Amino acid sequence: MENAIEIHNLTKKFGDFTAVDNISFTVRKGEIFGFLGANGAGKTTAMRILCGLSIPTSGGGTVAGYDIVREPEKIKRHIGYMSQKFSLYPDLKVWENIRLFGGIYGLSDKEIASRTRDILSGLGMEDVRNSFVDSLPLGWKQKLSFSIAMIHNPRIVFLDEPTGGVDPETRRRFWELIYEATSGGVTVFVTTHYMDEAEYCDSVSIMVDGRIEALDSPAALKEKYGAENMDAVFRMLAGRAKRGE
Amino acid sequence: MNAIEVHDLSKSYGKVRALSGISLEVENGEIFGLIGPDGAGKTTLFRILTTLLLADEGSASVNGLDVKKDYAAIRRQIGYMPGRFSLYQDLSVEENLEFFATVFGTTVEENYDVIKDIYSQIEPFKERRAGALSGGMKQKLALSCALVHKPSVLFLDEPTTGVDAVSRKDFWNMLARIKASGVTVFVSTPYMDEASLCDRVALIMHGKIIDSGTPAGIVAKYPYTLLSAKGTPMYPLLKYLRGKEGVINCFSFGAEHHLAIDSSVTDARKILSDMTEAGFKDCDVHRISPGIEDCFMNLAGENVRK
The missing domain is CATH 3.40.50.300 (P-loop containing nucleotide triphosphate hydrolases)
Structure with missing residues (x-):
């Protein structure tokens, strides 16, 4: 079976600095893949390449079946992306945000209308369709932002620290949304600073100084490093980092 | 001062x-x-x-x-x-x-x-x-x-x-x-x-x-009995536990689920045997002390209900 992501010997240099140092990994279709690392380990650089926003210095691979060097534009159209820092336009209404992103991804008016109905009823947000996104509670914004990232039915969605700063219950409800999405076959690639969330992933990779130091299921990683939880695994590996941020 | x-x-x-x-x-x-x-x-x-x-x-x-x-x-x-x-x-x-x-x-x-x-x-x-x-x-x-x-x-x-x-x-x-x-x-x-x-x-x-x-x-003020539960598969287990009598709430905490129970209605042993009977594998249920996150979620929930 084809993998959602296949990366071979990926390297990205900025001048003398090797931000991503010869990494290789695969993400299976339908799995939740946790992409962890200390600040400055090279996660953001690697993620930008996977999302078609940056071209590697050497190495290559595919995301959603498209070549990361030759077809970055196709990758952008076929993946979903959500970040806690930026996703929705606060000064647009709920339906306007859906309309905008539907348009950006090239959906027809008819598709947008039907997707809008699906999203609003799926989230129980019909009553706030005319509210400005700014006025919504953070938990709602987050769910809406996730649904909008999936508006074009991407086969893989990238979530960049999706739960930063939200309250503990909302954080957990969000992961339940992720589980629902993967049960429908979507592949999820997620970064987080909450180590309990690493336990929710099928596979976890830990980047240290530009390289992938460990990649396995949380259970296998805990066993390998004799650690009680993923927090301890992370500290053991990321604590060895030589370079600053 | x-x-x-x-x-x-x-x-x-x-x-x-x-x-x-x-x-x-x-x-x-x-x-x-x-x-x-x-x-x-x-x-x-x-x-x-x-x-x-x-x-x-x-x-x-x-x-x-x-x-x-x-x-x-x-x-x-x-x-x-x-x-x-x-x-x-x-x-x-x-x-x-x-x-x-x-x-x-x-x-x-x-x-x-x-x-x-x-x-x-x-x-x-x-x-x-x-x-x-x-x-x-x-x-x-x-x-x-x-x-x-x-x-x-x-x-x-x-x-x-x-x-x-x-x-x-x-x-x-x-x-x-x-x-x-x-x-x-x-x-x-x-x-x-x-x-x-x-x-x-x-x-x-x-x-x-x-x-x-x-x-x-x-932590000492936490009002319920708190259990930790594990079993495969985890997400269906979460939904299963939420539907059980005597379970006040249930959330995932890393590799386990935490569930607050009404101890006059149910206990760890009963939940464990029910889980096993329902077909979950590698089950484990035991009592734990709550952490601040458990307390926060409980208090925040109470605050919303008020």
Whole structure:
């Protein structure tokens, strides 16, 4: 079976600095893949390449079946992306945000209308369709932002620290949304600073100084490093980092 | 005299009530944590206490000085590290530090012993522009700048947000040393696990303090019997447990689920046998003590229901 992501010997240099140092990994279709690392380990650089926003210095691979060097534009159209820092336009209404992103991804008016109905009823947000996104509670914004990232039915969605700063219950409800999405076959690639969330992933990779130091299921990683939880695994590996941020 | 006193403080921005009737006391020389998610009102409270914003109602004092009347005196006695990077990007490390020292009418040399522990780690890079520093080094510089005038109370607004688990631990070790030098530390964080590193904490949500006290004291007040449950597959198990009689709530906590139960209706043994019977594999259920995160979720839930 084809993998959602296949990366071979990926390297990205900025001048003398090797931000991503010869990494290789695969993400299976339908799995939740946790992409962890200390600040400055090279996660953001690697993620930008996977999302078609940056071209590697050497190495290559595919995301959603498209070549990361030759077809970055196709990758952008076929993946979903959500970040806690930026996703929705606060000064647009709920339906306007859906309309905008539907348009950006090239959906027809008819598709947008039907997707809008699906999203609003799926989230129980019909009553706030005319509210400005700014006025919504953070938990709602987050769910809406996730649904909008999936508006074009991407086969893989990238979530960049999706739960930063939200309250503990909302954080957990969000992961339940992720589980629902993967049960429908979507592949999820997620970064987080909450180590309990690493336990929710099928596979976890830990980047240290530009390289992938460990990649396995949380259970296998805990066993390998004799650690009680993923927090301890992370500290053991990321604590060895030589370079600053 | 307490380092910080807050009585019935409220603040609204238009229709949005950022703080509603907050009261708390921070004792001299302690690390006091204000713990809650984004949008809970943490930064608003920091801005009022650091005299940058006026409350609508209520009163507050720092070192016995009123935040409104005595704002000028307070500013000389406190150090403040805002959530957003607060330094001058185009000045060097050394220039930033000298600037902050000068503003407070002192010199780096005079108070070098106060910042030495932290500043010595970035001193080798003192000629580098602040904008070109790594995140961890920026944080150390910002902390040095907030301490250079020898404040008696240090305000740190979300110093560890977006910081990885290893660097967060380093930062808390620095705070312990600052506390040991006699400075009162008032720190906010969205990370519940940092509560155990504070002497006392206040949990804040939707502009209200939902509980405060020592971390152990808050945990002791948890009203239910809490169980940890494991079984394969985990997500269907979560939904299964939520539907069971006597289960008050159930949430995932890393590799296990935590469920609050009504012990007059059910117990660990019954839940375990039901799970096994329902076909879940590798099952384990046992009683655990709650953590601050369990308490926060329970209190936040109660607050919404009220």
